Amino acid sequence: MEIERCSCTVVHEDVIEKVKNLMPEEERLYDVADLFKVLGDSTRIKIICALFESEMCVCDIAALLNMSQSAVSHQLRVLKAARLVKFRKEGKVVYYSLDDEHVKMIFDLGLSHIGEE
Amino acid sequence: MEIERCSCTVVHEDVIEKVKNLMPEEERLYDVADLFKVLGDSTRIKIICALFESEMCVCDIAALLNMSQSAVSHQLRVLKAARLVKFRKEGKVVYYSLDDEHVKMIFDLGLSHIGEE
DNA sequence: CTCTTATATGAATATATGTTCATATGTTCA
DNA sequence: TGAACATATGAACATATATTCATATAAGAG
Numbered sequence: 195m196e197i198e199r200c201s202c203t204v205v206h207e208d209v210i211e212k213v214k215n216l217m218p219e220e221e222r223l224y225d226v227a228d229l230f231k232v233l234g235d236s237t238r239i240k241i242i243c244a245l246f247e248s249e250m251c252v253c254d255i256a257a258l259l260n261m262s263q264s265a266v267s268h269q270l271r272v273l274k275a276a277r278l279v280k281f282r283k284e285g286k287v288v289y290y291s292l293d294d295e296h297v298k299m300i301f302d303l304g305l306s307h308i309g310e311e
Numbered sequence: 312m313e314i315e316r317c318s319c320t321v322v323h324e325d326v327i328e329k330v331k332n333l334m335p336e337e338e339r340l341y342d343v344a345d346l347f348k349v350l351g352d353s354t355r356i357k358i359i360c361a362l363f364e365s366e367m368c369v370c371d372i373a374a375l376l377n378m379s380q381s382a383v384s385h386q387l388r389v390l391k392a393a394r395l396v397k398f399r400k401e402g403k404v405v406y407y408s409l410d411d412e413h414v415k416m417i418f419d420l421g422l423s424h425i426g427e428e
Numbered sequence: 429c430t431c432t433t434a435t436a437t438g439a440a441t442a443t444a445t446g447t448t449c450a451t452a453t454g455t456t457c458a
Numbered sequence: 459t460g461a462a463c464a465t466a467t468g469a470a471c472a473t474a475t476a477t478t479c480a481t482a483t484a485a486g487a488g
Contacts, residue, residue, distance in 0.1 A: 206368070210375045213364045218422070223360060224353050225425040226418065231351030235476075236344040243340060247330045251323070252435060258327045265477050267436055272476095277424075286434045286485050296424045300417055301343065305335070307394075307413045308342045352446075369465060382447050384466055389446095403455050403464045429488105436483070445474075453466070458459100 232276040233300070237261065238269050241290075245279065246298060249291035349393040350417070354378065355386050358407075362396060363415060366408035 232238060240259055244250060256266045270290055273279040280293035357376055361367060373383045387407055390396040397410035
Protein backbone atom coordinates (compact mmCIF):
# COMPACT_ATOMS: atom_id res chain seq x y z
CA MET A 195 0.00 0.00 0.00
CA GLU A 196 1.69 3.14 -1.21
CA ILE A 197 0.78 6.40 0.48
CA GLU A 198 0.82 9.41 -1.74
CA ARG A 199 3.10 12.28 -0.94
CA CYS A 200 1.93 15.31 0.97
CA SER A 201 0.71 17.91 -1.48
CA CYS A 202 1.98 20.92 0.42
CA THR A 203 3.99 23.39 -1.57
CA VAL A 204 6.17 24.77 1.18
CA VAL A 205 8.22 21.61 1.39
CA HIS A 206 11.82 22.52 2.13
CA GLU A 207 13.49 20.05 -0.19
CA ASP A 208 16.99 20.91 1.01
CA VAL A 209 16.14 20.24 4.64
CA ILE A 210 14.42 16.99 3.78
CA GLU A 211 17.36 15.80 1.72
CA LYS A 212 19.85 16.71 4.40
CA VAL A 213 17.87 15.05 7.20
CA LYS A 214 17.24 11.97 5.08
CA ASN A 215 20.96 11.47 4.66
CA LEU A 216 21.70 11.95 8.35
CA MET A 217 19.07 9.61 9.73
CA PRO A 218 20.01 6.06 10.78
CA GLU A 219 18.88 3.12 8.71
CA GLU A 220 15.17 2.52 8.89
CA GLU A 221 15.64 -0.94 10.34
CA ARG A 222 17.61 0.40 13.29
CA LEU A 223 14.86 2.90 13.96
CA TYR A 224 12.33 0.10 14.05
CA ASP A 225 14.53 -1.78 16.47
CA VAL A 226 14.91 1.23 18.76
CA ALA A 227 11.18 1.80 18.70
CA ASP A 228 10.64 -1.85 19.59
CA LEU A 229 13.00 -1.51 22.53
CA PHE A 230 11.12 1.49 23.87
CA LYS A 231 7.85 -0.27 23.23
CA VAL A 232 9.02 -2.97 25.63
CA LEU A 233 9.87 -0.31 28.20
CA GLY A 234 6.55 1.40 27.55
CA ASP A 235 4.39 -0.80 29.72
CA SER A 236 3.90 -0.18 33.41
CA THR A 237 4.07 -3.84 34.35
CA ARG A 238 7.37 -4.33 32.58
CA ILE A 239 8.76 -1.09 33.96
CA LYS A 240 7.86 -2.26 37.44
CA ILE A 241 9.58 -5.58 36.85
CA ILE A 242 12.70 -3.88 35.55
CA CYS A 243 12.65 -1.44 38.39
CA ALA A 244 12.36 -4.27 40.89
CA LEU A 245 15.26 -6.10 39.31
CA PHE A 246 17.42 -3.02 39.73
CA GLU A 247 17.44 -3.89 43.40
CA SER A 248 17.66 -7.64 43.45
CA GLU A 249 17.28 -10.77 41.41
CA MET A 250 13.86 -12.26 41.98
CA CYS A 251 11.95 -15.39 41.15
CA VAL A 252 8.70 -15.27 39.21
CA CYS A 253 6.63 -15.79 42.31
CA ASP A 254 8.36 -12.99 44.15
CA ILE A 255 7.67 -10.59 41.30
CA ALA A 256 4.05 -11.68 41.13
CA ALA A 257 3.65 -11.15 44.85
CA LEU A 258 5.44 -7.81 44.78
CA LEU A 259 3.28 -6.48 41.97
CA ASN A 260 0.14 -8.22 43.14
CA MET A 261 -0.30 -9.87 39.78
CA SER A 262 -0.93 -13.37 38.55
CA GLN A 263 2.03 -15.64 37.93
CA SER A 264 0.92 -16.04 34.36
CA ALA A 265 0.83 -12.35 33.58
CA VAL A 266 4.29 -11.90 35.04
CA SER A 267 5.65 -14.84 33.13
CA HIS A 268 4.28 -13.49 29.87
CA GLN A 269 5.94 -10.15 30.47
CA LEU A 270 9.22 -11.74 31.47
CA ARG A 271 9.13 -13.49 28.14
CA VAL A 272 8.88 -10.14 26.38
CA LEU A 273 11.72 -8.72 28.45
CA LYS A 274 13.81 -11.79 27.71
CA ALA A 275 13.17 -11.45 23.99
CA ALA A 276 14.38 -7.86 24.17
CA ARG A 277 17.51 -9.09 25.95
CA LEU A 278 16.70 -6.96 28.95
CA VAL A 279 16.62 -9.75 31.52
CA LYS A 280 18.38 -13.05 32.00
CA PHE A 281 17.57 -15.96 34.26
CA ARG A 282 19.09 -18.82 36.16
CA LYS A 283 17.31 -21.95 37.28
CA GLU A 284 17.63 -23.40 40.73
CA GLY A 285 15.49 -26.47 40.91
CA LYS A 286 11.94 -25.48 40.12
CA VAL A 287 12.61 -21.86 40.83
CA VAL A 288 13.70 -19.46 38.09
CA TYR A 289 15.51 -16.33 39.16
CA TYR A 290 15.46 -13.33 36.88
CA SER A 291 17.91 -10.47 36.80
CA LEU A 292 18.85 -7.63 34.49
CA ASP A 293 20.91 -8.38 31.44
CA ASP A 294 21.96 -4.93 30.40
CA GLU A 295 24.04 -2.00 31.55
CA HIS A 296 22.09 0.57 29.57
CA VAL A 297 18.63 0.03 30.97
CA LYS A 298 19.39 1.64 34.30
CA MET A 299 20.72 4.71 32.52
CA ILE A 300 17.78 4.84 30.15
CA PHE A 301 15.39 4.51 33.05
CA ASP A 302 17.11 7.26 35.02
CA LEU A 303 17.04 9.59 32.03
CA GLY A 304 13.36 8.84 31.67
CA LEU A 305 12.85 9.79 35.29
CA SER A 306 14.79 12.98 34.71
CA HIS A 307 12.56 13.92 31.85
CA ILE A 308 9.31 13.51 33.70
CA GLY A 309 10.88 15.01 36.80
CA GLU A 310 11.33 18.49 35.44
CA GLU A 311 7.86 19.75 36.18
CA MET B 312 -10.93 -5.30 40.75
CA GLU B 313 -8.59 -6.88 43.24
CA ILE B 314 -6.31 -9.62 42.00
CA GLU B 315 -5.54 -12.28 44.52
CA ARG B 316 -2.02 -12.89 45.58
CA CYS B 317 0.16 -15.53 44.00
CA SER B 318 -0.20 -18.73 45.95
CA CYS B 319 3.43 -19.78 45.68
CA THR B 320 5.07 -20.77 48.92
CA VAL B 321 8.66 -19.98 48.03
CA VAL B 322 8.04 -16.27 48.22
CA HIS B 323 11.09 -14.55 49.64
CA GLU B 324 9.33 -12.12 51.92
CA ASP B 325 12.51 -10.32 52.88
CA VAL B 326 13.47 -9.64 49.28
CA ILE B 327 9.98 -8.44 48.43
CA GLU B 328 9.89 -6.11 51.42
CA LYS B 329 13.29 -4.68 50.63
CA VAL B 330 12.53 -4.12 46.97
CA LYS B 331 9.14 -2.64 47.76
CA ASN B 332 10.79 -0.01 49.92
CA LEU B 333 13.40 0.86 47.34
CA MET B 334 11.11 1.22 44.35
CA PRO B 335 9.95 4.68 43.22
CA GLU B 336 6.37 5.73 43.74
CA GLU B 337 3.93 3.87 41.57
CA GLU B 338 2.79 7.07 39.88
CA ARG B 339 6.28 7.89 38.74
CA LEU B 340 6.63 4.43 37.28
CA TYR B 341 3.44 4.94 35.30
CA ASP B 342 4.78 8.25 34.05
CA VAL B 343 8.06 6.71 32.97
CA ALA B 344 6.24 3.91 31.21
CA ASP B 345 4.09 6.49 29.45
CA LEU B 346 7.19 8.33 28.29
CA PHE B 347 8.69 5.18 26.83
CA LYS B 348 5.35 4.31 25.29
CA VAL B 349 5.56 7.56 23.37
CA LEU B 350 9.05 6.62 22.21
CA GLY B 351 7.89 3.12 21.38
CA ASP B 352 6.35 3.87 18.01
CA SER B 353 8.36 3.85 14.82
CA THR B 354 6.65 6.90 13.37
CA ARG B 355 7.33 8.96 16.45
CA ILE B 356 10.91 7.71 16.69
CA LYS B 357 11.44 8.74 13.09
CA ILE B 358 10.04 12.19 13.78
CA ILE B 359 12.24 12.62 16.82
CA CYS B 360 15.23 11.34 14.94
CA ALA B 361 14.57 13.81 12.12
CA LEU B 362 14.27 16.67 14.57
CA PHE B 363 17.69 15.81 15.96
CA GLU B 364 19.04 17.22 12.73
CA SER B 365 16.83 20.19 12.05
CA GLU B 366 13.58 21.85 12.91
CA MET B 367 10.94 20.95 10.36
CA CYS B 368 7.42 21.93 9.43
CA VAL B 369 4.61 19.38 9.42
CA CYS B 370 4.67 19.14 5.66
CA ASP B 371 8.40 18.47 5.59
CA ILE B 372 8.05 15.67 8.09
CA ALA B 373 5.16 14.18 6.13
CA ALA B 374 7.18 14.31 2.94
CA LEU B 375 10.29 12.92 4.60
CA LEU B 376 8.44 9.97 6.10
CA ASN B 377 6.11 9.54 3.15
CA MET B 378 3.10 9.80 5.39
CA SER B 379 -0.12 11.76 5.37
CA GLN B 380 -0.17 15.21 6.95
CA SER B 381 -2.91 14.07 9.28
CA ALA B 382 -1.03 11.09 10.61
CA VAL B 383 2.03 13.23 11.28
CA SER B 384 -0.03 15.89 12.98
CA HIS B 385 -1.64 13.33 15.24
CA GLN B 386 1.74 12.00 16.30
CA LEU B 387 3.16 15.46 16.82
CA ARG B 388 0.30 16.03 19.20
CA VAL B 389 1.35 13.00 21.21
CA LEU B 390 4.96 14.15 21.23
CA LYS B 391 3.86 17.60 22.30
CA ALA B 392 1.78 16.17 25.14
CA ALA B 393 4.85 14.29 26.35
CA ARG B 394 6.80 17.56 26.22
CA LEU B 395 9.23 16.07 23.76
CA VAL B 396 8.73 18.63 20.99
CA LYS B 397 7.92 22.30 20.86
CA PHE B 398 6.78 24.46 17.98
CA ARG B 399 6.86 27.95 16.61
CA LYS B 400 4.40 29.40 14.13
CA GLU B 401 5.46 31.40 11.13
CA GLY B 402 2.35 32.40 9.27
CA LYS B 403 0.52 29.28 8.25
CA VAL B 404 3.56 27.11 8.74
CA VAL B 405 4.31 25.44 12.06
CA TYR B 406 7.88 24.45 12.74
CA TYR B 407 8.56 21.70 15.22
CA SER B 408 11.76 21.09 17.12
CA LEU B 409 12.92 19.06 20.11
CA ASP B 410 12.05 20.28 23.56
CA ASP B 411 14.31 18.16 25.68
CA GLU B 412 17.95 17.51 26.38
CA HIS B 413 17.41 13.96 27.56
CA VAL B 414 15.80 12.47 24.50
CA LYS B 415 18.96 12.43 22.46
CA MET B 416 20.75 10.60 25.25
CA ILE B 417 17.89 8.18 25.73
CA PHE B 418 17.80 7.51 22.01
CA ASP B 419 21.55 6.93 21.83
CA LEU B 420 21.43 4.54 24.77
CA GLY B 421 18.65 2.69 23.00
CA LEU B 422 20.82 2.40 19.93
CA SER B 423 23.67 1.13 22.07
CA HIS B 424 21.47 -1.59 23.50
CA ILE B 425 20.30 -2.93 20.18
CA GLY B 426 23.76 -2.43 18.74
CA GLU B 427 25.48 -5.06 20.80
CA GLU B 428 24.63 -8.05 18.66
C1' DC C 429 5.99 -43.64 40.14
C1' DT C 430 2.84 -40.15 41.77
C1' DC C 431 1.75 -35.80 43.87
C1' DT C 432 2.81 -31.18 44.50
C1' DT C 433 4.63 -27.00 43.00
C1' DA C 434 7.09 -23.31 40.07
C1' DT C 435 7.05 -21.77 35.66
C1' DA C 436 5.74 -21.52 30.68
C1' DT C 437 2.53 -21.16 27.03
C1' DG C 438 -1.54 -21.10 23.78
C1' DA C 439 -6.08 -19.28 22.97
C1' DA C 440 -9.49 -15.99 23.92
C1' DT C 441 -10.93 -11.53 25.21
C1' DA C 442 -10.88 -6.81 26.23
C1' DT C 443 -8.64 -2.67 25.64
C1' DA C 444 -5.36 0.54 23.62
C1' DT C 445 -3.63 2.77 19.72
C1' DG C 446 -2.16 4.30 14.85
C1' DT C 447 -3.95 5.65 10.49
C1' DT C 448 -7.48 7.29 7.46
C1' DC C 449 -11.19 10.20 6.11
C1' DA C 450 -13.75 14.18 6.46
C1' DT C 451 -13.79 18.48 8.13
C1' DA C 452 -12.58 22.49 11.10
C1' DT C 453 -9.39 26.24 12.21
C1' DG C 454 -6.47 29.90 11.21
C1' DT C 455 -3.42 32.54 8.14
C1' DT C 456 -2.00 34.73 3.73
C1' DC C 457 -2.95 36.95 -0.38
C1' DA C 458 -5.67 38.90 -4.09
C1' DT D 459 -14.43 39.36 1.65
C1' DG D 460 -13.23 35.10 -0.36
C1' DA D 461 -10.05 31.65 -2.19
C1' DA D 462 -6.07 28.85 -1.22
C1' DC D 463 -3.40 26.47 1.83
C1' DA D 464 -0.94 24.61 6.27
C1' DT D 465 -2.28 22.47 10.18
C1' DA D 466 -5.41 20.44 13.70
C1' DT D 467 -8.93 17.39 15.16
C1' DG D 468 -12.93 14.09 15.79
C1' DA D 469 -14.83 9.69 14.52
C1' DA D 470 -14.29 5.27 12.61
C1' DC D 471 -11.75 1.28 11.71
C1' DA D 472 -8.17 -1.97 11.87
C1' DT D 473 -4.53 -3.79 14.35
C1' DA D 474 -1.66 -4.59 18.37
C1' DT D 475 -1.22 -6.02 22.94
C1' DA D 476 -1.90 -7.13 28.10
C1' DT D 477 -4.31 -10.10 31.03
C1' DT D 478 -6.95 -14.19 32.07
C1' DC D 479 -7.99 -18.98 31.91
C1' DA D 480 -6.82 -23.50 31.12
C1' DT D 481 -3.28 -26.44 30.61
C1' DA D 482 1.48 -28.09 29.69
C1' DT D 483 6.19 -28.72 31.27
C1' DA D 484 9.63 -29.70 34.51
C1' DA D 485 11.64 -30.56 38.95
C1' DG D 486 11.61 -32.02 43.83
C1' DA D 487 9.33 -34.73 47.64
C1' DG D 488 7.26 -38.73 49.53
